[in-house]
Amino acid sequence: MASVSDNELNEMTQEERVTALGMRTDQLTGRAMAIEFNPDEEERFEYPWAPVVDFNKRTELDVDDMTTTEANEKIRALMEEGYGTIVIKNPRGKHSLGVGILSKLNMIFEGSLGYFGIGLIDGPNVRVNGRVGWSCGENMLAGTVIIEKNAGSTFGAAIRGGDLVCKGSVGSRTGIDQKGGTILVGGDTGALSGFMMQRGRMVVCGNAGKNLGDSMYDGTIFVGGEIQSCGVDAVEAELTDLDKAWLTRKLTQYDMMPKQGVDHFTKIVAGKQLWNYDNLEANEKKLII
Amino acid sequence: MCGIAGLIHRGKSSNVGSEMTSMLQALKHRGPDSTGYAVYGQGKDDEIVMRFVLAEQEDMSKSFEMKDVVAERLELVEARLKQHGVTVNSREQVTDYAHRFTISQADDMEAMARHIEAIEGVEIMSLGNGLELIKDLGDATVVSEQYGLNSFQGTHAIGHTRMATESDVDIRSAHPYWAFPYNDVSVVHNGQITNYWIMRRQMERFGHRFQSNCDSELLAVYTAHNLADGVSLEDSLRRSINEIDGVFTYLVATKDQLGMAKDTMAAKPLVLYESDNLIAMASEEVSIRAILPQEIDTYDPYDEEVRVWQA
Numbered sequence: 001m002a003s004v005s006d007n008e009l010n011e012m013t014q015e016e017r018v019t020a021l022g023m024r025t026d027q028l029t030g031r032a033m034a035i036e037f038n039p040d041e042e043e044r045f046e047y048p049w050a051p052v053v054d055f056n057k058r059t060e061l062d063v064d065d066m067t068t069t070e071a072n073e074k075i076r077a078l079m080e081e082g083y084g085t086i087v088i089k090n091p092r093g094k095h096s097l098g099v100g101i102l103s104k105l106n107m108i109f110e111g112s113l114g115y116f117g118i119g120l121i122d123g124p125n126v127r128v129n130g131r132v133g134w135s136c137g138e139n140m141l142a143g144t145v146i147i148e149k150n151a152g153s154t155f156g157a158a159i160r161g162g163d164l165v166c167k168g169s170v171g172s173r174t175g176i177d178q179k180g181g182t183i184l185v186g187g188d189t190g191a192l193s194g195f196m197m198q199r200g201r202m203v204v205c206g207n208a209g210k211n212l213g214d215s216m217y218d219g220t221i222f223v224g225g226e227i228q229s230c231g232v233d234a235v236e237a238e239l240t241d242l243d244k245a246w247l248t249r250k251l252t253q254y255d256m257m258p259k260q261g262v263d264h265f266t267k268i269v270a271g272k273q274l275w276n277y278d279n280l281e282a283n284e285k286k287l288i289i
Numbered sequence: 290m291c292g293i294a295g296l297i298h299r300g301k302s303s304n305v306g307s308e309m310t311s312m313l314q315a316l317k318h319r320g321p322d323s324t325g326y327a328v329y330g331q332g333k334d335d336e337i338v339m340r341f342v343l344a345e346q347e348d349m350s351k352s353f354e355m356k357d358v359v360a361e362r363l364e365l366v367e368a369r370l371k372q373h374g375v376t377v378n379s380r381e382q383v384t385d386y387a388h389r390f391t392i393s394q395a396d397d398m399e400a401m402a403r404h405i406e407a408i409e410g411v412e413i414m415s416l417g418n419g420l421e422l423i424k425d426l427g428d429a430t431v432v433s434e435q436y437g438l439n440s441f442q443g444t445h446a447i448g449h450t451r452m453a454t455e456s457d458v459d460i461r462s463a464h465p466y467w468a469f470p471y472n473d474v475s476v477v478h479n480g481q482i483t484n485y486w487i488m489r490r491q492m493e494r495f496g497h498r499f500q501s502n503c504d505s506e507l508l509a510v511y512t513a514h515n516l517a518d519g520v521s522l523e524d525s526l527r528r529s530i531n532e533i534d535g536v537f538t539y540l541v542a543t544k545d546q547l548g549m550a551k552d553t554m555a556a557k558p559l560v561l562y563e564s565d566n567l568i569a570m571a572s573e574e575v576s577i578r579a580i581l582p583q584e585i586d587t588y589d590p591y592d593e594e595v596r597v598w599q600a
Contacts, residue, residue, distance in 0.1 A: 092582070093574035111584060114575050131587050133574050134558060150588045153555060171589035172555040190555055191592045209591060 047122075050103035053084035063097070064090035071097055079105060093133070098126065115152070118145055121162075134171070137164045140181070146254065153190065156183045159200070165254050172209065175202045178219060186256050194221045194268075195231070198277075203247065203265075205258055213268050217277045221268040222247060224258055235271040243267060290452050291464070291479045292316030293559075294571040295540045296580070297445035297547040297598050301566065302331060306433065306441025308580050312571055313429035313448045315579040319572060320450035323463040324432045325424030327475035327542055329600075330443040332418030336378060337392050337472070340414040341366070341405070344386045345459050346426050348410070358410075359386055365408050373401040383436050387414075389421070399470035403498070412461060412500060417473035419443070419544050424463040444600040447542045449477040455504065462503040468513030469498065473544040476512060478505040479572060480537030480557045488533060508539050516543075526550040526595045540570070548597040555592035562587045568598050 004020050012020060059078055063071040071088070075098065078086055085106040091097055095114035098107055098121070105124040109117075112130030122141040127148070134152040137145045143162045153171030156164040161181040169187030173195060180200040188206035197216040207225035214231025221234075222243070230236070247262040258264075294312040296305065305328050313324055332338065343362045349355050370377060373395045381389040395401045402413055415422030423436045429450065433439055449464035456462040468474035482488070482504040489499060489507055497510045511533070515525035522541060526548050536556035541548045549570060551559060562569045562577050562585055569577045574587055590596065 093576075093578040095573075095575070112574055112578070112587070114573055130584065131574065133560070149586060152558065152560070152589045169588065172592055190589075192554075 047102050051079045052082065053079055053103070053105055054082055055084035055104075055106055057083045058085040058087070059083045060087045060089060062089045063094065064092060068094050068096050072099065075101070075107075079103070091130070095133070098124075112149070121145075131168070132166075136166075137162075140164065150187070155185075156181075159183070163250075163254075165256070167254075167256065169206065174204075175200075178202065182250065184250060184254060184256060188225070191228075192231070194219070194234075197221070197270075201246075203250065205251075205256060213270070215274060216270045217275070218270055222265045223268065224262075224265050227266060227268070230268060233271045233274045234268050237267045237269045239263075239265055239267045290319055290454075292319030292450040292572045292576070293448070293464075293477045293479045293538065293540055294569075294576050295445070295447040295477070295542070295547055295549070296567065296569045297600055299566050299568070299598075299600065302442050302444050304439075304441065305329075305443040305446040306438035309446045309448045310429045310433040310438060311579040312569070312576045313450050315576040316450045316572060317428050320452035321428065322453045322458045323424060323426045323451045323460070324429045325422070325449045325451070325464045325477070326432070326438060326446060327415070327420060327422045327448070327465040327467075327477070328438070328441050328443050328446040329419040329473075329542060329544065330421060330441065332544075334418065335394060337394060337398075337416060337418060338421055339390045339392055339416050340387070340422055341390075342387045342412050342414060342460055344410045345461065346386065347459070349385055356385070362408055362411055363388070366405055366411060369404050369408070370401070373397070373404065375401065384425075387425070387436070398472065402470050406500075413467070413469075415467045415475065416470075417544070420467070420473045420475060420542075422465060422467050422475055424449075424460055424465065426458065426460070426463075444545075445542060445547050447475060447477045447540045447547070449479075455481070456502045461501045464505055466503075466506050466509035468509040468516070469500075471513040471516055474509070474513060474516060474541065476505065476509040476539060476541050478508050478537055478539040480539070480552070481535045482507055482533055482537060483535040484533065485535075504535075505539075508533070508537075508541075512541055522546055522548050523595060523597045526597070530593050530595070538572075545600045546597055547600070548595070549590070550595045551590055551592060553593055555590075559590055560587050561590055561596075 087108045089110045091111045093114045096116045098118045100120045101124045102122040107126045109128040113132045115133040117132045117136045118126050119138040121143050124143045126145045129148050131149040132147050132151045135154045138157045140159045140162050145164045147166040150168035151166040151170040155170040155174045158177040159181045160179045163182045165184045167186040170185050170189050172190030174189045174193040175183045176195045178197045178200045183202040185204045189204045189208050191209035192211045194213040197219040199219050201220045203222045205224040208223045208227045210228040211231035213221050213234030244262050251257045343359045375395045376393045378391045425432045465475040465477045485504045492510050537552050538557040538559045558572050560574045571577050
């Protein structure tokens with residue numbers, strides 16, 4: 001790669017700069033197109049195609065006779081019409097409902113969801129008045145998801161941001177590969193929770209299963225109950241006043257504050273013995289090049 | 290990826306045939322190859338129900354002589370039953386190749402079963418007072434209509450929709466497995482067993498026979514072996530978690546019990562619903578919702594969890 005001077009770089013657009021630095025060699029188009037948010041602009045967190053919705057415009061949608069695809073397309077059609085609050089009735093355990101919503105929206109599910117519910121979202125506030133199956137909120141980038149009952153395994157796998165809340169108990173491998181954001185669990189969690197966690201925080205008010213935080217790189221896990229066993233390179237750390245303040249704020253926000261307060265929580269962090277990792281985001285790395 | 294489902298009514302019988310059909314139809318996307326049922330009815334103590342097939346479904350269309358071959362095999366089955374001093378109370382031909390006989394108790398059921406299965410192409414599906422095991426290629430509705438399951442009254446049932454991964458698409462490799470030669474025990478399984486050959490050789494040394502190369506059959510034989518040794522169903526399930534390697538969730542049904550076991554990694558799904566009079570479980574919530582439309586509380590069992598329910 002030919003060397004590029006600082007002056008030349010400054011004159012380039014963001015996209016040209018990325019290509020010149022060798023971070024991307026092909027021109028991405030279509031659905032794989034990356035969006036470069038400009039932090040100087042005021043509306044920087046909106047996707048260009050995001051529909052303008054009004055939270056006060058409310059509608060109900062009965063998905064009992066619909067397939068998953070039909071239901072998801074209908075949700076998008078309602079958003080195009082400007083509905084900002086959508087109540088979805090009779091989900092009856094359907095898979096992949098409410099996925100891929102990349103703008104602000106209030107979504108309320110009156111019932112239980114199946115697998116991959118509300119995955120790949122970036123912004124909406126979701127409440128599920130029921131249970132969710134495996135991989136709820138997988139890969140979510142931003143927003144708030146509140147589950148009123150239990151959740152299945154791999155709850156919040158690979159999430160990068162937002163708050164993912166389950167007021168009941170969750171299955172195994174909660175927050176596997178978590179890269180950011182917050183996972184809050186009101187009840188217990190199963191084995192291998194926080195496996196390969198890279199960033200973010202996870203709070204479990206009940207007990208945790210075996211191999212908690214196995215091979216975690218970074219991030220923090222708070223457990224209110226008993227821990228069956230910690231995984232490789234997961235170690236206990238001191239609960240600071242800052243942690244307590246943060247826990248109190250988060251748990252109060254979602255009405256999940258335990259009666260005995262937050263002093264009894266155990267804090268688990270990475271021992272960094274398996275450390276071969278830097279926790280910078282891709283756009284931060286280019287500053288070093 | 291297969292779909293498993295089970296339900297048990299406490300202290301009453303219900304139309305478990307049609308309930309299980311609805312549950313399995315909802316799981317069709319997890320396994321389109323074959324569907325199997327093990328349903329438990331109110332059997333009579335002195336009467337045994339024997340379900341068997343005389344050929345594979347695909348064999349029937351292979352040649353014109355197949356009908357004669359099947360008829361010959363049926364005659365042989367009748368002759369061998371007579372040899373063991375068994376009287377046949379009723380005969381029912383369900384499909385071209387599947388039959389349901391009600392028979393009297395033999396002196397040595399295992400020897401009789403072995404003798405009948407020695408006939409080429411003949412496989413006993415199930416043998417027992419309450420158990421009726423039905424499996425065939427196609428989805429739940431097809432199999433249920435073919436075998437007239439929609440009116441089956443019973444206390445509990447397990448079912449399976451199969452996506453063939455490591456053995457053939459045929460009736461022989463379809464679930465559920467009857468725990469030969471142990472009456473009234475059947476098994477459905479979702480997962481892979483990685484120490485299959487080690488365990489199979491061990492079981493073969495004890496004298497057990499294997500009919501297929503499907504790893505799920507091992508669980509049926511293993512359970513039968515333990516139960517024959519006087520081990521309780523719960524202990525057998527608990528023991529299997531340590532002795533059998535791999536990722537699995539499996540359900541076992543006996544004449545009056547239904548049990549489940551999950552491996553140490555909890556890598557295969559199961560959703561449970563428990564109430565005072567009905568317990569339903571399935572690989573996916575959508576299957577439970579097929580029979581319980583009202584809002585209910587369900588949960589995922591954790592790793593190494595073993596549960597047994599009494600009918």
